[in-house]
Amino acid sequence: MTRIVIENAHIAPVRGPEIPDGHLVIEDDRITAVGPGPAPDPGPARRVDASGCLVTPGLVNTHHHLYQWATQGLYQDATLFEWLTGLYDTWAGIDAEVVHDAAVAGLGWLALSGCTTSTDHHYVFPKGRGDLFDAEVTAARELHLRFHPCRGSMDRGRSDGGLPPDEIVEDRDEILAATEAAIDAYHDPSFSSMLRVAVAPCSPFSVSEGLMSDSAALARRKGVRLHTHLAETLDEEEHCREQFACTPGEYMDKLGWLGPDVWFAHGVHLHDADIRRFAATGTGVAHCPTSNGRLGAGIARVGDLLAAGAPVGLGVDGAASSELTSLAGEMRQALLFQRAVRGPRALTARQALELGTLGGATCLGRQDEIGTLEPGKLADVAVWRVDGYRAAVEDPVCALVFGPAPPVELLLVGGRTVVERGELRTTSADPARAGERARRRLVGGRA
Numbered sequence: 001m002t003r004i005v006i007e008n009a010h011i012a013p014v015r016g017p018e019i020p021d022g023h024l025v026i027e028d029d030r031i032t033a034v035g036p037g038p039a040p041d042p043g044p045a046r047r048v049d050a051s052g053c054l055v056t057p058g059l060v061n062t063h064h065h066l067y068q069w070a071t072q073g074l075y076q077d078a079t080l081f082e083w084l085t086g087l088y089d090t091w092a093g094i095d096a097e098v099v100h101d102a103a104v105a106g107l108g109w110l111a112l113s114g115c116t117t118s119t120d121h122h123y124v125f126p127k128g129r130g131d132l133f134d135a136e137v138t139a140a141r142e143l144h145l146r147f148h149p150c151r152g153s154m155d156r157g158r159s160d161g162g163l164p165p166d167e168i169v170e171d172r173d174e175i176l177a178a179t180e181a182a183i184d185a186y187h188d189p190s191f192s193s194m195l196r197v198a199v200a201p202c203s204p205f206s207v208s209e210g211l212m213s214d215s216a217a218l219a220r221r222k223g224v225r226l227h228t229h230l231a232e233t234l235d236e237e238e239h240c241r242e243q244f245a246c247t248p249g250e251y252m253d254k255l256g257w258l259g260p261d262v263w264f265a266h267g268v269h270l271h272d273a274d275i276r277r278f279a280a281t282g283t284g285v286a287h288c289p290t291s292n293g294r295l296g297a298g299i300a301r302v303g304d305l306l307a308a309g310a311p312v313g314l315g316v317d318g319a320a321s322s323e324l325t326s327l328a329g330e331m332r333q334a335l336l337f338q339r340a341v342r343g344p345r346a347l348t349a350r351q352a353l354e355l356g357t358l359g360g361a362t363c364l365g366r367q368d369e370i371g372t373l374e375p376g377k378l379a380d381v382a383v384w385r386v387d388g389y390r391a392a393v394e395d396p397v398c399a400l401v402f403g404p405a406p407p408v409e410l411l412l413v414g415g416r417t418v419v420e421r422g423e424l425r426t427t428s429a430d431p432a433r434a435g436e437r438a439r440r441r442l443v444g445g446r447a
């Protein structure tokens with residue numbers, strides 16, 4: 001048995017009281033004790049002196065498009081629809097190598113900002129480019145991050161009234177077969193699972209009504225979760241009203257897409273009725289404030305969603321609409337955006353930390369396994385340095401959320417060290433070089 005004892009730390013377990021000077025004991029992949037003062041008789045163990053550090057659950061990223069690492073910095077001043085129509089043709093050139101290298105870079109970057117579990121929503125599958133789903137799974141295994149890849153899809157091209165060009169959409173039956181094959185090959189429902197697959201048609205404006213319905217049926221038959229983009233911009237609301245004569249929220253409700261097994265990306269333009277329905281059904285929202293700000297989409301009503309009781313997590317979204325965004329930074333963005341719109345009591349530092357941890361875990365249906373520091377849970381733990389300059393901030397949780405992301409002293413996934421003193425320990429590959437390689441292969445040299 002491997003035992004790790006983290007001591008002398010400020011512990012923010014997210015559920016239960018904070019411990020200003022406490023310990024955390026880990027045995028193999030589980031947390032076995034959390035308490036004040038030194039650990040009682042820990043026996044043989046790796047001892048970590050976390051003086052000057054804040055210990056939190058590892059962060060959970062609930063929305064991403066890892067392949068977009070290769071197309072950052074483009075269409076800087078575009079709306080979502082302008083940005084998408086500009087990028088689709090470039091994305092049509094991806095292959096397994098680009099997807100793998102971009103995923104190594106994106107996941108490495110996430111780990112360095114305290115993330116222990118990430119989703120990915122991959123929905124571009126050009127024909128004959130290798131096994132793109134396997135390429136990103138391989139990257140996540142190399143880095144040892146807990147991974148929830150969502151098999152995305154698009155089947156409604158321009159000739160059917162959708163937004164993407166016809167060349168990059170797939171046939172509905174092929175999509176459903178490939179999605180089921182991905183679930184059969186990779187999905188692990190066990191408690192300590194490192195990989196769970198979700199079914200994730202891309203959005204109401206790139207997917208047919210039939211594929212939306214069939215996807216929900218497939219996910220429920222296989223016992224996996226459902227994910228898509230929803231209510232991201234007012235252009236989407238207009239599109240839904242024109243094409244379906246209802247709002248995006250009403251459309252998904254009509255298709256049976258609300259429930260405790262569903263989480264939507266964005267949910268920026270939700271109506272009061274949507275928020276009530278989300279809360280009543282346990283439907284989650286992946287809040288992506290940097291991306292929403294970058295694209296000028298508006299900002300989600302996070303305070304209202306939380307007050308109603310809907311699960312809310314955080315997401316960095318694809319790097320092409322949130323260049324180099326760290327997941328820890330999304331806690332700060334969430335807090336500042338809510339306050340900018342609704343005043344200084346709209347979201348607290350502790351609520352922002354909960355969005356980044358337990359809220360995200362709940363969106364992924366893993367609230368019993370990760371998202372808090374409690375005995376019996378998986379040892380996904382972030383140890384942040386809040387000494388040095390940050391020691392001048394009275395409250396370590398305030399230093400983490402209000403300030404720029406602190407350095408990660410230690411990051412454990414299932415008790416295994418992934419980051420130590422700000423460096424990745426699970427891979428000898430250089431994620432930054434992998435990211436640059438992906439960009440060069442897809443878009444060529446820097447313009």
Ligand SMILES: [Zn+2]
Pocket residue numbers: 063064065121229265317318
């Ligand atoms: Zn997205």
